[in-house]
Amino acid sequence: MAEALLLAAGLIFLAALAGLYRALRGPGAADRMMAAQLLCSGGIAALLLLAAATGLAGVVDVALVLALLGAFASVAFVLAARGLGQR
Amino acid sequence: MIFGVTGAALVALGLYGLVTQPALLRKILAFNLLGGGVFLLFGVVARRGAVADPVPQALVITGLVVAFAATALALVLVLRLFQITGAATIAEDKTPP
Amino acid sequence: MEATPGGFLLVLMLVVPVTGLLLGFALGGRLAERMALWLLPPGLAMAAVLVAGLLHAKAPVVAFVGGWAPPLGLALRADGLAAAMLLTTALIIAAIALFARADYTTAPGAPEARAPLAFWCFLLALWAALNAAFLGGDLFNLFVALEMLTFGALALACLDGKATQFKAELRYLLFALIGSVLYLLGTVLLYGAYGTLDILLLAEAARADAPTIVAASLMTVGLLGKMALFPLHLWLPAAHAGAPPAASALLSGLVVKASYVLLLRLWFWVMPAALLLAVAPILALLGAAAILFGSLVALRQARLKLLVAYSTVAQIGYLFLMFPLVAGSAAEVAERAWTGGALQAISHAFAKAAMFLAAGVIARALGHDRIAELQGAARIAPLSVLAFGLAGLSLMGIPPSGGFSAKWLLLQAALDSGQWWWALVIVAGGLLTGGYVFRVLSAAMQGRSAPIFPLAPVDAAQERVALGLAVISVLLGLLPLGAFGLVLIGR
Amino acid sequence: MSLVLDVMLALAVIGVAGWTLLVRGNFPAVIGFVAYGLLLALVWVRLGAVDVALTEAALGAGATGVLLLFAVVRLRGGKAEIDAATPSPPQRVAAAILCGVVGLGLAVAMLNLPDPAPSLAAEATRHLPLLGVGNPITGVLMAYRGLDTLLEAVVLVFAVLAIWSMAPDRRWGAIPGPLFPVQSSGPLSLLARVLPPIGIVVGIHIAWVGADAPGGKFQGGTILAAMGILAWVAGLWRLPPVASRGLRWAVVAGPLVFIGVGLLGFVIADGFLSYPPGFAKPLILLIEAAMTLSVAAAIVLMVAGPPERPA
Numbered sequence: 001m002a003e004a005l006l007l008a009a010g011l012i013f014l015a016a017l018a019g020l021y022r023a024l025r026g027p028g029a030a031d032r033m034m035a036a037q038l039l040c041s042g043g044i045a046a047l048l049l050l051a052a053a054t055g056l057a058g059v060v061d062v063a064l065v066l067a068l069l070g071a072f073a074s075v076a077f078v079l080a081a082r083g084l085g086q087r
Numbered sequence: 088m089i090f091g092v093t094g095a096a097l098v099a100l101g102l103y104g105l106v107t108q109p110a111l112l113r114k115i116l117a118f119n120l121l122g123g124g125v126f127l128l129f130g131v132v133a134r135r136g137a138v139a140d141p142v143p144q145a146l147v148i149t150g151l152v153v154a155f156a157a158t159a160l161a162l163v164l165v166l167r168l169f170q171i172t173g174a175a176t177i178a179e180d181k182t183p184p
Numbered sequence: 185m186e187a188t189p190g191g192f193l194l195v196l197m198l199v200v201p202v203t204g205l206l207l208g209f210a211l212g213g214r215l216a217e218r219m220a221l222w223l224l225p226p227g228l229a230m231a232a233v234l235v236a237g238l239l240h241a242k243a244p245v246v247a248f249v250g251g252w253a254p255p256l257g258l259a260l261r262a263d264g265l266a267a268a269m270l271l272t273t274a275l276i277i278a279a280i281a282l283f284a285r286a287d288y289t290t291a292p293g294a295p296e297a298r299a300p301l302a303f304w305c306f307l308l309a310l311w312a313a314l315n316a317a318f319l320g321g322d323l324f325n326l327f328v329a330l331e332m333l334t335f336g337a338l339a340l341a342c343l344d345g346k347a348t349q350f351k352a353e354l355r356y357l358l359f360a361l362i363g364s365v366l367y368l369l370g371t372v373l374l375y376g377a378y379g380t381l382d383i384l385l386l387a388e389a390a391r392a393d394a395p396t397i398v399a400a401s402l403m404t405v406g407l408l409g410k411m412a413l414f415p416l417h418l419w420l421p422a423a424h425a426g427a428p429p430a431a432s433a434l435l436s437g438l439v440v441k442a443s444y445v446l447l448l449r450l451w452f453w454v455m456p457a458a459l460l461l462a463v464a465p466i467l468a469l470l471g472a473a474a475i476l477f478g479s480l481v482a483l484r485q486a487r488l489k490l491l492v493a494y495s496t497v498a499q500i501g502y503l504f505l506m507f508p509l510v511a512g513s514a515a516e517v518a519e520r521a522w523t524g525g526a527l528q529a530i531s532h533a534f535a536k537a538a539m540f541l542a543a544g545v546i547a548r549a550l551g552h553d554r555i556a557e558l559q560g561a562a563r564i565a566p567l568s569v570l571a572f573g574l575a576g577l578s579l580m581g582i583p584p585s586g587g588f589s590a591k592w593l594l595l596q597a598a599l600d601s602g603q604w605w606w607a608l609v610i611v612a613g614g615l616l617t618g619g620y621v622f623r624v625l626s627a628a629m630q631g632r633s634a635p636i637f638p639l640a641p642v643d644a645a646q647e648r649v650a651l652g653l654a655v656i657s658v659l660l661g662l663l664p665l666g667a668f669g670l671v672l673i674g675r
Numbered sequence: 676m677s678l679v680l681d682v683m684l685a686l687a688v689i690g691v692a693g694w695t696l697l698v699r700g701n702f703p704a705v706i707g708f709v710a711y712g713l714l715l716a717l718v719w720v721r722l723g724a725v726d727v728a729l730t731e732a733a734l735g736a737g738a739t740g741v742l743l744l745f746a747v748v749r750l751r752g753g754k755a756e757i758d759a760a761t762p763s764p765p766q767r768v769a770a771a772i773l774c775g776v777v778g779l780g781l782a783v784a785m786l787n788l789p790d791p792a793p794s795l796a797a798e799a800t801r802h803l804p805l806l807g808v809g810n811p812i813t814g815v816l817m818a819y820r821g822l823d824t825l826l827e828a829v830v831l832v833f834a835v836l837a838i839w840s841m842a843p844d845r846r847w848g849a850i851p852g853p854l855f856p857v858q859s860s861g862p863l864s865l866l867a868r869v870l871p872p873i874g875i876v877v878g879i880h881i882a883w884v885g886a887d888a889p890g891g892k893f894q895g896g897t898i899l900a901a902m903g904i905l906a907w908v909a910g911l912w913r914l915p916p917v918a919s920r921g922l923r924w925a926v927v928a929g930p931l932v933f934i935g936v937g938l939l940g941f942v943i944a945d946g947f948l949s950y951p952p953g954f955a956k957p958l959i960l961l962i963e964a965a966m967t968l969s970v971a972a973a974i975v976l977m978v979a980g981p982p983e984r985p986a
Contacts, residue, residue, distance in 0.1 A: 006680060010679060010683065013683065013684070013717075017683070017687055020691075024694065024707065029702055032706040036706050036709045039710050040713060043713050043717055047717070056723065057725065057888055058726075058884075061725070061880075061888075061890060062728045062732060065877065065898065068901075072901045072902070072905055073709065073737060075866050075905060075909075076744075076905055077744055079858060080745060080908045083856060084748040084749060084853060089685050090685060090722065092685075092782050092786075093689060094785070095781035096689050096778055097689065097692055098369065098778055099777055100696060101692070101696075102773075102777060103696070103770055103771055104696040106770045107770050110757050111354065112747065112750055113696075116696075116705070116743060119708065119735075119739060120695060120696065120708070120711065121365055123712070125368050126727075127715070128373075129372050129375075130722045130727065131722070132788070134723060136793075137791075137794075138800075139796065140796040141795075141799050141812045141815050142256075142795045142799060142820070144727050144812055145820060146324055146371075148727060148893055149328065149827045151734050152827050153328065153331050156331075156834035157331070157834075158743075159742055159834055159977035159978070160335060160838060161358075162746045163981060164353065164354050164357065165354065165746065166749060166750065167841050168347060175750060176757060178759065178760040192946065195947040199937070199947070206829070206927040206934075207931075209832065209836055209926075210920065210926075212920070212923065249946075249947060251944075252802075252818065252819045255798070256795055258819075258820055258821075295848070297844070297847060298842060299840075305836055306833075306837075309836075312829070316826060325820075325826070328823055328826045328830065329826065331830060335833045335837050336837075338837065343840065369781065373784050373788075376788040379792075379795060393787065394784050395785075397784075398784035
């Protein structure tokens with residue numbers, strides 16, 4: 001069971017990496033923003049699977065923090081860029 | 088040990104960036120990449136025994152906070168330099184002030 | 185080693201300035217200045233009591249923070265070297281505080297201003313960081329202390345807010361950060377190899393294997409970068425010369441010494457003797473190059489402050505001549521070289537602080553610091569020129585002065601251990617130092633046909649502080665050599 | 676299987692690091708850096724260091740990323756200057772060789788560390804019952820190496836004051852950092868309103884569980900700071916001016932409480948930072964609570980920077 005969960009985590013991670021590669025290439029800033037988002041979502045999924053596979057305490061909290069910071073980062077990035085760009 | 092070699096590689100990469108990147112902002116970015124590598128080595132050292140050693144992990148947490156403070160301080164210096172002179176590097180001035 | 189009575193003093197030497205800084209920052213304005221000035225007497229008293237206690241007991245003072253003994257806990261240790269540096273620090277900090285009152289005072293009821301608040305807070309901050317760096321018994325704890333030191337030094341050096349300062353200090357910060365990272369890499373490897381970062385425990389365990397050798401190289405290069413030993417000195421002259429006088433005095437006199445003491449701990453405590461024997465000549469060679477190069481460049485400087493800064497590059501070199509003289513020498517010769525090295529660190533601290541303060545007074549009075557146009561300086565700021573001259577005597581190594589005793593001890597150790605070539609370097613360095621000091625003095629002493637008026641009034645209190653520091657650097661040479669047995673305690 | 680996962684992760688980290696270094700353009704580089712931080716957080720989980728993973732995700736990727744982004748948006752131009760300062764190819768080759776030697780030396784040293792590995796794990800766990808905490812890392816940070824943590828807390832105050840002291844003289848006393856207009860509509864401003872309440876709960880949770888599970892003041896404080904920054908860039912919250920006494924007490928409260936409890940040890944226990952038996956946990960929690968507040972305040976202020984608008 002643990003092996004299967006790890007395999008799933010690996011596959012999800014691989015998919016996230018492929019997305020990361022594509023999105024990092026751009027060309028726009030928004031595309032690249034997506035890259036971090038994608039990796040974040042992939043990371044959360046992989047972490048949750050890892051947590052189930054290994055039973056390590058607190059891994060779910062890491063996923064929680066990633067989810068929160070992923071949302072924070074995209075909003076803060078856009079708002080900050082907009083606010084500072086106006087000046 | 089995979090991550091031990093990864094850490095060493097990240098240190099080499101970060102150090103190279105820190106030395107060769109001309110723009111200050113990129114130097115600071117490289118410094119942070121470098122820091123990630125150094126801390127990773129702490130993690131590998133903590134992981135070598137049968138049970139994970141909490142001491143190096145605690146050192147990393149301390150180190151991460153110090154590195155963040157250093158980054159913030161360096162970026163403010165860079166911004167102030169840019170605001171006053173428009174310079175983005177610390178190349179020698181051609182004309183004395 | 186067990187914890188000893190009196191360990192609470194070591195803790196207080198960290199906690200008192202830190203608390204002062206925190207309260208000063210929170211209360212702000214004039215209270216920050218009050219806080220710093222109030223803490224000078226207790227700070228001095230603690231350092232003096234510590235030194236007296238050490239001389240009496242002839243043994244180091246040790247504290248285990250929180251009662252946790254190493255390897256799990258952290259030890260603070262004051263051996264003779266640390267105690268001597270702590271007292272030096274307390275004296276110089278007090279002098280600089282008195283000097284700076286004229287520049288950074290806040291009148292009663294006046295609104296808080298940026299520079300005074302930052303100055304007084306960071307004076308306490310640097311004091312705490314220096315104490316932490318001299319007392320720390322754990323390599324990672326010392327890393328945190330070095331970072332505190334870098335941040336504080338940087339903030340003080342940028343106090344005028346000039347673009348040239350930002351540029352010079354950014355270069356300093358980059359060197360310091362690379363230095364810290366290399367040092368940190370060394371601590372990782374040492375922890376991985378020995379499972380402790382406590383200096384004394386490492387000293388018992390250290391082997392000359394691959395991780396230790398790599399760790400030693402990385403940490404040494406990192407610390408040399410922070411100390412600006414030739415050829416890693418590129419950042420120092422602009423960073424030290426561009427800072428306000430009070431900050432320059434702290435940076436050149438004390439801050440570089442923290443890395444030096446740590447380097448001594450690394451090589452004379454932690455590392456196995458075989459490695460030390462291999463590395464010592466290389467370090468001394470770099471030191472010799474620093475002496476000759478720094479002095480020659482200082483001789484050619486057009487600006488007074490840059491001359492003083494290059495003089496630091498040269499004087500740091502002397503600190504490294506000690507390595508091959510202590511390593512592998514007979515006990516008596518090694519003791520002499522050790523005392524000489526420590527005394528050089530201390531007398532240079534006083535002399536260089538005096539020089540930077542004096543140069544600051546002269547530069548302000550004349551409105552410039554061009555050496556070729558110093559004529560009349562002796563008439564406007566006679567005490568400052570005198571302070572510069574006395575400090576110069578100590579740097580040259582002319583008897584009777586602290587610098588003389590230091591260089592004489594090193595010279596003797598060099599001859600006694602059959603390494604006469606280092607003696608040649610010491611003599612040549614002294615002659616070159618004489619050259620640049622006299623260049624300044626002869627320009628300053630020259631009369632001027634037209635009467636000269638200071639651009640800004642010369643503050644007599646500031647001049648007296650600079651003179652006081654210079655006098656201490658000279659008087660150190662009059663102390664009987666037995667008094668320096670202090671720095672041998674716990675070696 | 677886990678080996679394959681680790682190799683994949685290692686290659687991805689190195690790849691993203693290299694890309695971040697080489698990519699032209701500062702904005703993509705910062706995004707690359709955030710991705711690097713996220714990957715490192717996953718590596719930390721793989722290394723079983725969940726506390727560090729939390730710190731890396733919050734501080735390494737999140738807060739440092741925002742800090743860098745702020746700088747990127749405000750630094751413009753200078754291409755000619757940067758080109759002029761670029762090292763020549765021979766210099767770069769020399770640098771590459773030097774850095775390669777350092778990396779190689781490190782790798783050799785790491786591979787030659789003694790076996791069995793020396794470790795303080797048993798020691799650290801053995802004394803935990805005395806402290807009443809379940810997380811050994813909290814034991815290290817708050818007891819065994821408490822002085823490190825105290826000095827580190829003071830470093831944060833140093834950094835805030837150092838950053839403020841870079842301000843132009845005439846701006847002293849004013850509000851730190853740029854002022855952001857209120858974003859009154861749109862999905863982003865909605866998110867900026869919805870996220871902070873959730874984030875504050877999560878931040879307090881992470882700080883609170885730190886005594887017994889992964890988490891603690893630095894991780895929790897960073898999350899609280901992130902929520903503050905979000906409200907600030909959305910124009911929903913105005914930072915207090917640097918002259919504000921309340922703000923300053925918030926920054927120094929943590930270290931002061933830490934020192935106060937430490938000094939109390941002289942009176943009621945075996946000396947500085949020593950906890951009396953039975954009271955260790957409440958005292959540790961007290962310090963953690965004050966430190967969470969101060970860490971959050973300090974991080975917001977470090978991201979905001981020195982005051983730059985008229986008072």
